[in-house]
Amino acid sequence: xxxxxxxxxxxxxxxxxxxxxLHEGMSLDEAxxxxxxxxxxxxxxxxxxxxxxxxDEGLPVSEVQRLCEVHAAVFEDNIINPDxxxxxxxxxxxxxxxxxxxxxxxxxxxxxxxxxxTDGASLEQxxxxxxxxxxxxxxxxxxxxxxFPYLERAGVTGPPQVMWGxxxxxxxxxxxxxxxxxxxxxxxLDPVFIRxxxxxxxxxxxxxxxxxxxxxxxxxxxxxxxTLDFGYFLISPPPAFPEVSAAARPAAAAQxxxxxxxxxHVQLPTGDFSVEELTAVLNTLPLDxxxxxxxxxxxxFSQGKERAFPRTISxxxxxxxxxxxxxxxxxxxxIVADLKSGKKEHEDFWIQMKGQLIMIRYFxxxxxxxxxxxxxxxxxxxxxxxxxxxxxxxxx
Numbered sequence: 009x010x011x012x013x014x015x016x017x018x019x020x021x022x023x024x025x026x027x028x029x030l031h032e033g034m035s036l037d038e039a040x041x042x043x044x045x046x047x048x049x050x051x052x053x054x055x056x057x058x059x060x061x062x063x064d065e066g067l068p069v070s071e072v073q074r075l076c077e078v079h080a081a082v083f084e085d086n087i088i089n090p091d092x093x094x095x096x097x098x099x100x101x102x103x104x105x106x107x108x109x110x111x112x113x114x115x116x117x118x119x120x121x122x123x124x125x126t127d128g129a130s131l132e133q134x135x136x137x138x139x140x141x142x143x144x145x146x147x148x149x150x151x152x153x154x155x156f157p158y159l160e161r162a163g164v165t166g167p168p169q170v171m172w173g174x175x176x177x178x179x180x181x182x183x184x185x186x187x188x189x190x191x192x193x194x195x196x197l198d199p200v201f202i203r204x205x206x207x208x209x210x211x212x213x214x215x216x217x218x219x220x221x222x223x224x225x226x227x228x229x230x231x232x233x234x235t236l237d238f239g240y241f242l243i244s245p246p247p248a249f250p251e252v253s254a255a256a257r258p259a260a261a262a263q264x265x266x267x268x269x270x271x272x273h274v275q276l277p278t279g280d281f282s283v284e285e286l287t288a289v290l291n292t293l294p295l296d297x298x299x300x301x302x303x304x305x306x307x308x309f310s311q312g313k314e315r316a317f318p319r320t321i322s323x324x325x326x327x328x329x330x331x332x333x334x335x336x337x338x339x340x341x342x343i344v345a346d347l348k349s350g351k352k353e354h355e356d357f358w359i360q361m362k363g364q365l366i367m368i369r370y371f372x373x374x375x376x377x378x379x380x381x382x383x384x385x386x387x388x389x390x391x392x393x394x395x396x397x398x399x400x401x402x403x404x
Contacts, residue, residue, distance in 0.1 A: 023050065023058035031071060056167045056218055063166035069334055072170045092220050094228070099247040101155075101231045102216055104240070108147055109208040111242035115140060116201045123194055138186055138197065140242065144204065147241040148175040149318065151211070153331075154231045154238075155219055157322045160330050162222050171207075171215065173334040178203050234320035295388035299373070300328045302382050304344065316366045316387040328383075347372035348380050358390070365391040 030039050059072055094102040115137060122134040152175065156168040181203065185196035223231070232249040240246070274281045281289065290297065290310045298319065299308040306326050309319040328344070329337050346352040347370065357368045367390045373381045 019050075019054060023054055024061055027058055027062060028067075031067070051217070053218060053221070055214060056164060059170065060164060060166045069166060069169045069173065072166065092217075094220060095216070097250045099232065099250045101150075101228055101235060102220065104232075104235070104243070104246050105147075105216060106212060107243050107246070108241045109212060112141070112144070112204060112208060115242060116204065119197070120201065123197060134194065135189055138189055141182060141204070142186070143239075143241045144182070145179060146238045148179070150231075150235055150238050151175070151215070152333075153318060154234050154320060154322050155215070156330065157326045158222055158227060159218060160326060164218065165330065167214075167218075168330070169334050171210065174203075174207060176333050176335060178207060230321060234322065237318050237320060295386045298385040300344070300383045300385070302348075302380055304328050306331065307382070314389070316361065316364070316368075316389065343370050344383055347383055363391075364389040365394065 026034075026039055026042055029042070034042075063069060063072060092102065094100050095106055097103050119134060119137045122130050122137070125131070125134075152168075152172050156172070159165075159168050178200065181196070181200045185200045188194070188196045229249050272283050274283060274286050291312050293310065293312065296312055296315050296317075296319075297308075297310045298306065301307045304327055306323050306328060309323065311319075323331060329340055332340050343355050346355065350372070353372050355370045359366050359368070367386075367388050369386045371384045371386070373384050375381055
């Protein structure tokens with residue numbers, strides 16, 4: 009056992025050293041040769057653990073993100089993961105992820121065949137097909153909002169942040185490529201096609217094996233249910249989540265901690281509710297609410313009919329910083345710090361989104377004695393309110 013532990017630590021240290029040297033300027037060929045001299049194969053867990061260790065030791069997430077494709081290029085021919093029957097079960101999120109990636113690869117293959125053609129019909133097909141790739145946003149949001157929380161609860165925080173950062177880079181590059189194509193320039197297409205394919209590889213060979221190790225049947229079922237809030241990318245909705253025998257279920261589990269009220273009655277200083285009544289009242293308010301406690305953990309969100317941003321059960325207990333793209337985490341942290349310190353009592357933003365004007369407000373929540381309890385976020389489409397003029401004193 010001691011020999012196995014020592015060998016595991018040795019392999020981790022060697023992987024860390026290779027990755028560190030890449031960031032210090034080692035060439036890809038040199039890194040591959042060094043890797044081959046030590047390893048015959050490597051697992052997703054080992055790569056993730058090495059990156060996490062470097063981040064824990066102070067290597068910025070942005071720096072790991074900058075060279076994550078290079079990391080994958082070094083290891084890609086030697087990654088080995090245990091087979092899983094989950095990827096063969098239609099309706100299972102693991103199967104859905106692979107099916108969406110397969111559909112994307114097929115679409116990209118067809119788009120590449122159109123790029124050398126100059127006739128009008130081919131150009132229009134290329135534009136329409138490339139526009140379909142914008143649906144990758146929902147595919148990435150499922151990772152970021154439904155899957156990453158399980159890794160974070162298991163202490164794997166760095167690799168999800170890196171992957172989210174790369175997702176955002178791909179989103180932006182795809183948007184730029186589509187804009188350039190609209191003006192007759194297709195030179196930006198293939199670079200973004202390559203990045204989409206590279207990300208699909210990392211999802212299947214690195215992300216998915218880590219998830220399969222950690223999620224049990226109930227967690228996967230919750231992911232499948234919450235996926236309906238985001239939709240599907242390039243595929244028809246799959247069948248309902250399939251049943252499986254107990255023997256086929258992964259042993260490890262990392263489920264979000266669900267809140268169960270200790271009492272069905274809630275007594276407040278100015279009145280009382282049943283839990284059913286209070287839930288209905290909060291969901292009836294013409295705005296969305298999310299509460300983050302003083303320890304920066306998401307504790308509650310309302311479930312109104314028209315949410316500006318998706319929220320799912322998996323967000324409960326998640327660190328608020330991990331609920332946002334890495335590029336905007338510093339803004340979130342500054343808002344929370346200002347509200348907590350009393351420098352500000354609220355912070356407001358408003359954005360145009362899908363024909364709506366979304367007002368986003370953050371409020372410091374304090375006890376009657378002034379103790380900081382957390383932050384309340386509200387979002388509301390205020391476009392209809394801006395249209396109000398005069399008075400309305402009679403019923404419609």
